[in-house]
Amino acid sequence: MQLVIQYISMFSALVPIVFYFIYNSRFESSRWLLYYLLVSFCFEVLFLAIEKEKLSIDHHYLIHSFFVLEFCLISIYFFRQHIISKKLQSAISVVALLAYFLLLSDKDLFRFNTIGCALFSLVLIFYCIMGFKQLSQRALPIYLEKTAFFWVICGLLLFFSGSFFVYVFKAYLAASDVTLYKQLWHYVHDVLIILKCTFIAISFTRKIEK
Amino acid sequence: MTPTVFVIIGICGMIALAIGLIYFVVLHQRRVFQYHLESLQSQKEHELQIQLIAQETQEQTMSQLASELHDDVGVLLSSVKLFLAKSSAENPGLMIQSQAMLDESIQKIRNLSHRLHPATLQHLGLPVALQSLMEVVNMSGVIKTELNCEKWNGRLTEQTELSLYRIVQELFNNLIKHSRLSYLRLDLEINHELIVILISHNGSGLTNELYQKEIMKKGAIGLKNIYNRLQLLKANIHFEQKEEQLFEITITAPNQ
Numbered sequence: 001m002q003l004v005i006q007y008i009s010m011f012s013a014l015v016p017i018v019f020y021f022i023y024n025s026r027f028e029s030s031r032w033l034l035y036y037l038l039v040s041f042c043f044e045v046l047f048l049a050i051e052k053e054k055l056s057i058d059h060h061y062l063i064h065s066f067f068v069l070e071f072c073l074i075s076i077y078f079f080r081q082h083i084i085s086k087k088l089q090s091a092i093s094v095v096a097l098l099a100y101f102l103l104l105s106d107k108d109l110f111r112f113n114t115i116g117c118a119l120f121s122l123v124l125i126f127y128c129i130m131g132f133k134q135l136s137q138r139a140l141p142i143y144l145e146k147t148a149f150f151w152v153i154c155g156l157l158l159f160f161s162g163s164f165f166v167y168v169f170k171a172y173l174a175a176s177d178v179t180l181y182k183q184l185w186h187y188v189h190d191v192l193i194i195l196k197c198t199f200i201a202i203s204f205t206r207k208i209e210k
Numbered sequence: 211m212t213p214t215v216f217v218i219i220g221i222c223g224m225i226a227l228a229i230g231l232i233y234f235v236v237l238h239q240r241r242v243f244q245y246h247l248e249s250l251q252s253q254k255e256h257e258l259q260i261q262l263i264a265q266e267t268q269e270q271t272m273s274q275l276a277s278e279l280h281d282d283v284g285v286l287l288s289s290v291k292l293f294l295a296k297s298s299a300e301n302p303g304l305m306i307q308s309q310a311m312l313d314e315s316i317q318k319i320r321n322l323s324h325r326l327h328p329a330t331l332q333h334l335g336l337p338v339a340l341q342s343l344m345e346v347v348n349m350s351g352v353i354k355t356e357l358n359c360e361k362w363n364g365r366l367t368e369q370t371e372l373s374l375y376r377i378v379q380e381l382f383n384n385l386i387k388h389s390r391l392s393y394l395r396l397d398l399e400i401n402h403e404l405i406v407i408l409i410s411h412n413g414s415g416l417t418n419e420l421y422q423k424e425i426m427k428k429g430a431i432g433l434k435n436i437y438n439r440l441q442l443l444k445a446n447i448h449f450e451q452k453e454e455q456l457f458e459i460t461i462t463a464p465n466q
Contacts, residue, residue, distance in 0.1 A: 125228075132235045136242075144239050154232050161228035165220035172213065180214055188221055 002186040009190035010048060013041040016201035027148060027209045029080035033200055036073040039066070040193075060110045067113070068100065071120045074156065075127070081149060081210070083130040096123045112174075117167040121160040128157035135210060148203040149210035155199025162192045261438050269327070269372060276327035279319050287316050328375065336371045337362050337398055340378060344396060347382060354393050361399040366465075373439045374407065374463070380432045381409060381459060389413025389457075400465060405445075407461040415457030416449045 020034050043066040050059045075093045079086065100116035131153040135144060144150040166189050173181035291312045294305055331339035337359040344355040365371070378396070385391055391413025399406040416424070424430045425437045440447055445463030452458050 129231070132231065136235055136239055142239075143243060144236055157228045157232065158225065161224040162221055164224055165217050168220075169213065169217045173217065177214060184217070184221070 002182065005186050005190045005194075006048075009193040010041070010044040012194045012197035013037045013044065016197050016204055017041070019201040019204040023205050026207075029077055029209070030148070030204065032073055032077040032080065033152065033203075036070065036077070037197070037200065039069050039073065060112070063112060064104065067117055067120060068097065071096065071100075071124070074124055077152075078127040078131065081131065081134075083127060083134050089127075092123060092126075096120060112170050114168055114171050117170075118164055121164045121167060124156060124160045125164070128153045128160070132157075138210075142208070146206060147208045147210045148206035151199045151203035151206065155196040155203075158199075159192045159196040163189055258442060262442055265373075265439070265442070266369075273327040276323040279326075280323040284316060284319050284323070287312055287319070291316070331371055331375050332368070335365050336374060339371075339375055340396060340398070343375075343379060343382065344394070347386065347394065353386070353391060356393075356395040357398075358396070359398040361397075361401075363400065366400075366405070370405075370443060370463070370466070373443055374405070374461070377436050377439050377461060378407060378409070380436050384432055385409075385411055385413060385415075389415060403465055405461075405463040405465050409459040409461075410452075411457055412455045413457065415451060415459070417451065418449050421447070421449055 017034065017037050020030065020037075043062060046062055047059060050062075071093075075089070079089055079093075083089070096119055099119055100113060103116045103119075104113050131149060135147070135150060135153075166184055170181070170185075173184065291309060294308050294312070328339050328342070330342050337357070341357050341359075344357055347353050348355045366374075382394075385394065389411060391411040393412045395410040397406075397408040397410070399408075421433065424433050436447070440461070440463075443463045445461055448458075448460045448462070450458050450460070
């Protein structure tokens with residue numbers, strides 16, 4: 001079952017990618033989501049290849065690169081949506097990135113950066129909440145389900161909220177209770193990835209951006 | 211509490227918070243949207259009310275003006291005609307000319323009075339008033355007219371009859387001005403639910419798209435008046451080209 005979920009979550013990124021081209025998503029900011037999905041899919045395939053083929057590559061470099069890229073691409077997406085002032089958002093993003101690298105050098109390059117990832121999640125949750133605030137303060141009200149931005153922030157908010165505790169306790173659980181760690185990773189994290197990809201795919205079918 | 215339980219509770223709590231937030235935002239937005247729709251609706255109703263009052267006032271003024279012209283000025287002119295007839299012996303040529311001019315003036319005032327407030331509509335109802343309107347069109351000799359009101363019986367409220375009469379009157383004016391038609395037919399139908407007025411002609415006509423464009427433009431006062439009256443009646447109008455030489459205008463109004 002875990003393996004099935006793992007494979008579904010890996011390939012779930014392909015669904016929104018296909019939707020992007022089928023529905024010919026017209027919003028400029030959607031391009032950054034497409035890059036994010038492509039990056040996610042490539043890294044997932046790489047992680048699986050390393051795990052299954054038992055390649056002698058330390059995948060922690062890849063994990064760090066993936067989290068930094070993920071954070072940057074989603075930040076750029078929110079930056080394009082003008083959810084808060086550009087200066088403030090730039091400052092928050094730069095501080096979060098710096099903190100991630102500082103925590104990385106302080107610990108070890110070959111370990112999962114739990115605090116750094118949790119920090120990224122918190123920042124992205126904050127962006128999602130600000131996105132909701134912006135949507136609910138529209139001058140002309142509209143059914144939120146008709147907008148692409150609503151589905152994107154729903155997917156991202158659910159994913160990062162659910163993953164937050166998984167990231168914080170990943171190192172602890174991996175060391176103390178491997179079974180529970182794997183169950184949490186596959187049943188929570190991977191399922192949330194599938195949900196996130198589904199919501200982003202729905203967002204590509206919408207004709208109104210926000 | 212072991213850290214494992216803490217992690218599971220934490221994950222569930224965060225997901226529940228996220229779902230709660232999404233639910234709250236959607237619910238809030240729906241309420242705002244509902245409120246916005248209701249305020250738009252009430253604004254529209256208010257505008258319709260104002261239009262109704264404006265039209266009633268206009269009709270009242272026209273009615274007063276018509277009765278003044280008919281009962282007062284008309285009578286005065288007729289009296290002058292009588293006086294002139296008595297003194298025609300002195301200058302018969304001038305008298306005949308004056309009498310002809312007076313006849314023309316009296317007829318014009320009668321017509322104007324009738325157009326401002328059709329008495330036939332008030333006393334005999336919509337089909338008779340429209341019959342009389344079609345006779346006027348027929349009198350030109352250029353346009354052949356036909357009226358079918360077999361499926362019409364009873365009377366409507368004064369306001370509804372007047373609005374429908376004005377709409378048909380305005381449509382006839384537009385057709386005569388712009389359509390180069392030689393045949394005009396009017397079908398009237400009424401049942402428990404609907405009032406249907408069908409105007410068929412062989413001139414050139416509007417389509418629905420053109421009508422929508424015209425009422426959005428500046429000017430086109432006649433069409434805007436039709437639109438406003440239809441709004442008040444909660445009625446619809448549909449323009450359609452049936453054949454190359456057959457255009458139809460259908461007015462459908464609820465029978466309240």
